[in-house]
Amino acid sequence: MSEANKVLIMRWFEEVWNQGRESTIYELFAPTGVAHGLSDTDVDLVGPDQLTPFVRNLRGSLPDVRIMIEDAIAEGDKVMVRVRLDGTHKGTGLGVAPTGRRVCIAGIVIARIKDGQIVEGWNSWDQLGLLRQIGALPAAEGPDRFVSAQN
Numbered sequence: 001m002s003e004a005n006k007v008l009i010m011r012w013f014e015e016v017w018n019q020g021r022e023s024t025i026y027e028l029f030a031p032t033g034v035a036h037g038l039s040d041t042d043v044d045l046v047g048p049d050q051l052t053p054f055v056r057n058l059r060g061s062l063p064d065v066r067i068m069i070e071d072a073i074a075e076g077d078k079v080m081v082r083v084r085l086d087g088t089h090k091g092t093g094l095g096v097a098p099t100g101r102r103v104c105i106a107g108i109v110i111a112r113i114k115d116g117q118i119v120e121g122w123n124s125w126d127q128l129g130l131l132r133q134i135g136a137l138p139a140a141e142g143p144d145r146f147v148s149a150q151n
Contacts, residue, residue, distance in 0.1 A: 002074035005113045009079045010069060012111075012118065017067040020059055025052055030117040037123035061094045062087030062103065080110045085125070089134040096136045103133040 008028060015024040026048045029035075035045040038054050045051045059065055065087035073080045084106055089099045107125035111118045131137045 002076065002079075005077070005079045005111075006072050006074045008113060008116065008118075009072065009081055009109075009111055013067045013069055013081075013083065016055060017059070017065060022052055022055065025055060028117055030114070030119045033117065033119050033121070035121045035123065037125070040127065057093035059093075060091040061089060061096075061098075063090050064088050077114060078110055078112050080108065083107045083109060094131075094134065094136070096131075096134055099135050101134055103130055105129045105133070 012024070012028050015021040016028075029048050029051055031047050033047060033051075035051055035054075038045055038051075045054060062085075065085060067083050067085050069081050069083055071080075071082040084104065086102070086104050089096070089101050089103060091098055105126040106129075107123065109124075110122045112120040128137070132139050
């Protein structure tokens with residue numbers, strides 16, 4: 001089961017994100033599936049009809065988006081992937097005028113799979129880094145406050 005679940009997640013990222021196949025969302029994301037952590041609020045996305053606009057917005061903003069799976073670990077009904085997203089900011093789907101800037105961010109996704117569909121997904125993406133890279137937020141100045149020695 002674990003190996004089949006890894007294959008399903010690899011297919012998800014390749015077809016939905018890299019190829020833009022919206023039909024795969026309806027095939028692989030359960031009608032009552034829940035996606036956590038994709039918005040800039042605490043709102044969960046439920047079902048393909050709510051997830052599809054998110055995919056359209058991100059792909060519209062980064063039309064050449066590529067999400068590469070760098071690691072995949074499966075156990076029982078869950079698959080965890082460490083991913084890297086690369087793309088060029090050419091659209092307005094993120095609420096920011098296109099800048100033409102290249103972006104590269106990392107993420108971790110955990111998906112729970114049942115009967116060949118994703119029924120729940122927990123997403124942790126570097127949204128702050130994405131917004132900084134497209135110029136929606138100022139870039140950090142000075143030393144990194146998380147790793148700098150404190151006085």
